[in-house]
Amino acid sequence: MNLIRKKALSRRTVLRGLGGAVALPLxxxxVPAATASESTAAAPVRRLGYVFMPMGCxxxxxxxPGETTLGELPPILQSLEPVRRQVTVxxxxxxxxxxxxxxxTSNSAFLSAAKAKxxxxxxxxxxxxxDQLAAKQIGQSTQLPSMELSMDLMQTVGQCDNGYACVYQNNLSWSSPTTPLPSEAHPRIVFESMFGAGGTAAQRRAERNQKASLLDWMSEDIxxxxxxxxxxDRVRISQYLDSVREVERRIQQSEAAAKDNELPDLDRPMGVPASYADHARLMFDLQVLALQADITRVITFQLARETSNRSYPELGVPESHHPLSHHGNxxxxxxxxxxxxxxxxxxxAYFLEKLQQTSDGNGSLLDHSLLLYGSGMGNPNVHDHSDLPIIVAGGAAGGMQGGRHIQYDRPTPLANLHLTLLDKVGVKLDKFADSEGPVDELFEPLSV
Incomplete structure (x- = not known):
């Protein structure tokens, strides 16, 4: 195979071997072959991500504590200190x-701002x-128009909550009002959707048994x-491929450990890390690789489903999350x-720091991404959908001014923020759901 036919590489150059294909970072x-919008920090590739936290906070x-400037971080947000200047609450x-x-409806309205039937x-x-409005516009030139990820298996069907079909609770992303998109929680399946399965089923089994890497089949192209x-570029390629190999190694390690696990967690798919934190970090690392290699530009990630009964004994919290959210004060x-x-x-915060540490053209992946973190509930004790916990991160190359706290004096539609983020990645809409206008404060100079 003649991998390279011209001096300036295409942004779509890939390494191939045994049915797999590994896209490369910028x-x-x-750069000479890329358009200005793909190669500079001033007008970078537009990337958009959403991370959903269930059951409010x-x-x-x-x-x-203060308004305008994001000074001392409150207890729940203290882990964001290393990236505080690129974070807005x-x-x-x-x-x-x-x-x-x-x-x-907390789950279904988070990205749609729509009323569920x-x-x-x-x-x-x-x-x-x-996310799907963005995918239809900025995701068509990438291998995967969007990625829908989660931490839990979504197998519930029928009626789940107050007479609503489980489909509303299971799916964050909808490509149309009647088409929910299922999410994937298994790192192996996500990895193979990004880089290919690598040969026949028999060859894949043999490769896993030998603990070989997909990259071993690509040594000639490398x-x-x-x-x-x-x-x-050689240093950048080496660092990127080391990251791919390390993620693959952790997936293999989890699959091997699962064979000896006699007490599976029903909320967790087989073959994933036993620790929730290890599983989540692996899923975030896969997202970093996907954004770095421009495999996708739009990602949604559900940290846990609504009504999750997962407990967190590693935090000293053996009780289930959902009953704790109905705390009765x-x-x-x-x-x-x-x-x-x-x-x-x-x-x-781990995800943001990884993005900040990953170079992308004249900036970092964090500079060139807009990320929304939050929940569709405010106070879960009363199922309140007002005063939502919302964070926006990244976007410095696109003019977003971080390190601030925007406090509205009246309840304001979350749809305003969706409208704004869509506009910044090139999706121009007059209105989104019940939006009233853009969140201009995100991109205005901070007055102190």
């Missing part, structure tokens, strides 16, 4: 269309979600590529829920 050698430990956003309050049957109806690029229960909230935020 290299200096690609303890707002007293979430909300920053927005308070008093609401999902009016999620009422009457429920777990199902109240039904237990298959005649469900919602709205196209923000050597040829290294001969064609400069020293800095019991301070001990609220404190334990806050520990879970802080833990989830710390995993998002």
């Amino acid at each position: 290299l200096d050698a690609m 303890d707002l007293s430990r979430w909300k920053p 927005i308070s008093n956003l609401e999902l009016a269309n999620a009422y009457p309050g429920s777990h199902a 109240h039904t237990e049957g298959t005649d469900y109806y919602l709205g196209t979600t923000a 050597a040829r590529l290294n001969r064609e690029v400069g020293p800095s 019991d301070e001990q229960k609220i404190a334990k829920m806050a520990k879970i909230n802080a833990f989830h935020v710390s995993l998002f």
